[in-house]
Amino acid sequence: MSVLLLSTTNNVKNGWGNITHEYCSFLNGKVEFRLLLPKNEPRYSYASYDIDYILPEFAPSIGKINIFEYLGFQYKVRESIIHTLVEFPYAWLGARLATRYRTPLIINALGTYAIRPLLKWPDKYFAEWAYNTAKIITAPSIFTKDSILKFSKTKTPIRVINEGVNFARFQKEIDMPELRNLYKDRKVLITVGGLKPRKGQDLVIRALAILKKHRNDFHYCIIGKGGFEEYLRNIVHEENLESNVTFLGELDGDRLVKYFQLCDIYVHTPRLIDWNFEGFGIVYLEASACGKPIVATNSGGIRNAVIDGKTGIIVPENDIDRIAQAIEKLLDDQSLRSNLGQNGREYARKNDWSRIGQKFLNLYSEVS
Structure with a gap:
């Protein structure tokens, strides 16, 4: 053959x-x-x-x-x-x-x-x-x-x-004391993907603006590049989130694995726009391989990558309030984060x- x-x-x-x-x-x-x-x-x-x-x-x-x-x-x-x-x-x-x-x-x-x-x-x-x-x-x-x-x-x-998913790639221990010290007082959320409207990073920023009104214990790292960046930066400025959001650009290799391992929550909230959509979303499995709980939207083929209530929380597409609620639920419940992450790691292993x-x-x- x-x-x-x-x-x-x-x-x-x-x-x-x-x-x-x-x-x-x-x-x-x-x-x-x-x-x-x-x-x-x-x-x-x-x-x-x-x-x-x-x-x-x-x-x-x-x-x-x-x-x-x-x-x-x-x-x-x-x-x-x-x-x-x-x-x-x-x-x-x-x-x-x-x-x-x-x-x-x-x-x-x-x-x-x-x-x-x-x-x-x-x-x-x-x-x-x-x-x-x-x-x-x-x-x-x-x-x-x-x-x-x-x-x-x-x-x-x-x-x-x-x-x-290359499961073994995300299992190796990576030393990152400088990153842990940088965010030591805050829970870290990340999104990995091109900066484009259908990826939904703007929805996460809007959701965090809701949370910022009554808490300030989180930091959002946006990993990727694309033509949507200026628009996203404008939202960050409008919502007074400059101290809560960092644009890291494109990362690969161990640098990317570091942030998957560092984060407390992987949040990725895509939307379908003119039949541009997520057919699956390999980044969800990469986050799961690191034992991280997920917040996602019910868009495209996400339900094959994230098991709602088992490896993450899936909310309706474009629903900023529900995204904020899901993030807050995970921020406040370490046991839930751990359970979803453990289930996710096993799901990633199977894939x-x-x-x-x-x-x-x-x-x-x-x-x-």
């Missing part, structure tokens, strides 16, 4: 890239595979697997790609299975290769770009054709699966397989890449 993988990136700071790198690392030594990435993708030294940088540049819509470059793309498929680790438009490219070389195709439909192409023409035509060409589609959440079925006519079976990856290997056996 050999597998041809297609993806947009293996940059571990990116959601797609994190999935791609961790999955390729899992596959190493188990099956023969080759990863195809865009020709303009940066080269990362941590990649210890075979990569060809030959794919056309990524764009989220047919109208934005170089259609002649996509139509003219050539690759002689010698592998026995094609597996696109992301959806549109590389699923369409994978489907063309699968058709040409009569090779079974598996499509990972992760989130936003599994659905948005189905909402407009001509993207809908290309996305549905790719889905119908596949032997199996995988989705990381029931929400993503149901949304594909809602907006497409595909008869291809869709299997729900959660995203995986380690060693288990999630095996589910994909089983699919390879099924279609080959």
Whole structure:
């Protein structure tokens, strides 16, 4: 058995890239595979697997790609299975290769770009054709699966397989006395993710402004970068929260693990905006792997990443008052924080890449 993988990136700071790198690392030594990435993708030294940088540049819509470059793309498929680790438009490219070389195709439909192409023409035509060409589609959440079925006519079976987490990465002890001293009198909350409207960091800031009226025992660290930062900083200023909120920018490696281990509560309150949504939310499992309780909103595929009442508290989307109440409940109840965190650690362990990856290997056996 050999597998041809297609993806947009293996940059571990990116959601797609994190999935791609961790999955390729899992596959190493188990099956023969080759990863195809865009020709303009940066080269990362941590990649210890075979990569060809030959794919056309990524764009989220047919109208934005170089259609002649996509139509003219050539690759002689010698592998026995094609597996696109992301959806549109590389699923369409994978489907063309699968058709040409009569090779079974598996499509990972992760989130936003599994659905948005189905909402407009001509993207809908290309996305549905790719889905119908596949032997199996995988989705990381029931929400993503149901949304594909809602907006497409595909008869291809869709299997729900959660995203995986590198559990061991978050278990190693990291010395961080300077960080603990910095926040020693306050409970620490963090959010990790791009600074964009659908991630919902503004909802957390508004919720903390409610709490600031009667308490001042918390500090919120925002980890990530993006075009939403100026807007978020303006809210912090308006709500007089400068002493309670820190923008840390993008962190990776042990620096990121430090903050996951440091925090008392992981709070991440996304919203669905024009079918931009969280298909799963790997950061929730990363927080759970560190034994941290979670506050999340009922948005997209979150319920596959957070178990309400067991690993965290899920509140209605966009409900600032309920977010504030959930945060306060955890701030005031150390026992609840501990119980949710312990349950979360076990849930993350069950979603380690060693288990999630095996589910994909089983699919390879099924279609080959």
